[in-house]
Amino acid sequence: MKDQNSSENNEALQIEVAELIVDSLALEDIKASEIDHNASLFGDGLSLDSIDALEIAFSISEKYGFKLRSDDERNEEIFSCVRSLARHIAENRVT
Amino acid sequence: MNSTKNRLFFSKEGVVGQDQFAANLNPLRKLLMPASLVCNLQQDRYLFSLGIVATLLNNQTTVLPPSLAPQAIVASMSGARDPVIFAAAPDNDNIARRISFDGTEMTSVGHEDFRSSLKDARAEIRVFSSGTTKHPECNVKTWSMLRGGAAITDQILQGLDVEPDSLALIGTTPHGHMFGLEATVFAALGFGHCVYRDTVFYPADLEAATKVARELGFSKLVLVTSPAHLRFLESTILATPEICCVLSATAPLSRAQAERIEARGGVKVMEIYGSTETGSLAFRRTTQDETWTPAAGFRLVSGTATGCTAGAPHLPEPVLLGDDVDLRPDGHFKLLGRTGDIVSIRGKRNRVSALNAILVEVSEISDGIFLHSKRESNDLLAIAAVPALDNALSETVIKVAIRKHLLRYVDPAFVPKKILIQKEIPRTPTGKVRNEKIDELAKQAGISG
Numbered sequence: 001m002k003d004q005n006s007s008e009n010n011e012a013l014q015i016e017v018a019e020l021i022v023d024s025l026a027l028e029d030i031k032a033s034e035i036d037h038n039a040s041l042f043g044d045g046l047s048l049d050s051i052d053a054l055e056i057a058f059s060i061s062e063k064y065g066f067k068l069r070s071d072d073e074r075n076e077e078i079f080s081c082v083r084s085l086a087r088h089i090a091e092n093r094v095t
Numbered sequence: 096m097n098s099t100k101n102r103l104f105f106s107k108e109g110v111v112g113q114d115q116f117a118a119n120l121n122p123l124r125k126l127l128m129p130a131s132l133v134c135n136l137q138q139d140r141y142l143f144s145l146g147i148v149a150t151l152l153n154n155q156t157t158v159l160p161p162s163l164a165p166q167a168i169v170a171s172m173s174g175a176r177d178p179v180i181f182a183a184a185p186d187n188d189n190i191a192r193r194i195s196f197d198g199t200e201m202t203s204v205g206h207e208d209f210r211s212s213l214k215d216a217r218a219e220i221r222v223f224s225s226g227t228t229k230h231p232e233c234n235v236k237t238w239s240m241l242r243g244g245a246a247i248t249d250q251i252l253q254g255l256d257v258e259p260d261s262l263a264l265i266g267t268t269p270h271g272h273m274f275g276l277e278a279t280v281f282a283a284l285g286f287g288h289c290v291y292r293d294t295v296f297y298p299a300d301l302e303a304a305t306k307v308a309r310e311l312g313f314s315k316l317v318l319v320t321s322p323a324h325l326r327f328l329e330s331t332i333l334a335t336p337e338i339c340c341v342l343s344a345t346a347p348l349s350r351a352q353a354e355r356i357e358a359r360g361g362v363k364v365m366e367i368y369g370s371t372e373t374g375s376l377a378f379r380r381t382t383q384d385e386t387w388t389p390a391a392g393f394r395l396v397s398g399t400a401t402g403c404t405a406g407a408p409h410l411p412e413p414v415l416l417g418d419d420v421d422l423r424p425d426g427h428f429k430l431l432g433r434t435g436d437i438v439s440i441r442g443k444r445n446r447v448s449a450l451n452a453i454l455v456e457v458s459e460i461s462d463g464i465f466l467h468s469k470r471e472s473n474d475l476l477a478i479a480a481v482p483a484l485d486n487a488l489s490e491t492v493i494k495v496a497i498r499k500h501l502l503r504y505v506d507p508a509f510v511p512k513k514i515l516i517q518k519e520i521p522r523t524p525t526g527k528v529r530n531e532k533i534d535e536l537a538k539q540a541g542i543s544g
Contacts, residue, residue, distance in 0.1 A: 047507060054323075
């Protein structure tokens, strides 16, 4: 039961993160529901750039109360897709 | 080996003085010696700077690719017999042999006088700007040209009236591009200013860098940045009294933001204008000056048929500016906007013609065109594309193919999020697309007006 709750929570957080990406980057022609949670955020997926990452990091710090840092060796993995970003938020959120 | 005098670089590992820099040069020179050309991709400003000076002393060519896109790296090294990549990370090991160096190997006899040895060095440092084809244009720089461009940073720092030993620079701008190269790396190499080794990106990075600076005794800090980064760093700057100057590339910088920062007290916001072709050439205090002041030695000349040129003793010849300029009799000037088809996004520049040359090579489309809406700061880009006749791919697959192709050549900033799939591009019999048709497509893409 606990696993099921955790999985549902993670799914809900992934939807929230997809919405945060669309809102913070003002992606007018992409709906949050259309974003594949396993697809690459950079490169040929959503083709975000470094300033987009900064924008997302800023929104994350405002909403979840923790800050991202460049010297975190897991950054590439954290920003690889919505699912991994949501996992990182779940592990570090303060609010 | 860490000296407290002649400090050149600092990080949480401590300070690197000129003596350590000099002692690291010989081992690195030996490592790089066999290469015909060195592509310097070091992210650490200290190791990057060592690479620059080692290749100059070896009389070797350095290339600094316009972006980290694989094709941009390949193109920057084209024609070289035995090129090497000087980098810590193996990201591009499939492109060329990599040489790494961690700075632990030193010799007792160093090159303390490397500046005087390099004064007349002719070895090339190649930097790139966008051309009209898919290949970026190569701009050849030398030690004296890049030091000349960094003189504006030194001039501003001298004007801060701060004890030099207490002053350090922290940079958010990539040091492989002209502004970051001159305002951080050559401010250290050419003028002995002390620079933070790591690139600051997130606000937490700036907080960490200022903490390190404080612990090492630097009481006054200069933040070298760009308007794109500054927006996210404002609250950290306001909470960091050690930051006494913000030195920003222009894109331009918002006057309201500069006023908010200066309202903290004890901090000046200075904006620098320049280009890859000219290097940094003019400055203004954003809160006070409408016009730009050319750096010492620079002279602008207007009235040519093609536009305004900038000349300086450290440039081999006057350079045509990429902006229209209103030149005042006293030599100060006002920027009126970009010339031609130059696109500016987040301080990075490219040309629509160059982007189109890359776009038409996407095999999944039969035709395509970039749509461009100029803005004062960040331009808007979109693409209109026609699927290749013989493919039955979904729109999503075609869009992914376009983005994937572009990312091999250009910075992600120039890869639009908006791609219109069309049945045809309304070209004239000669293949051109009239401006009104481009405007219609831009409107359809939601980027006009």
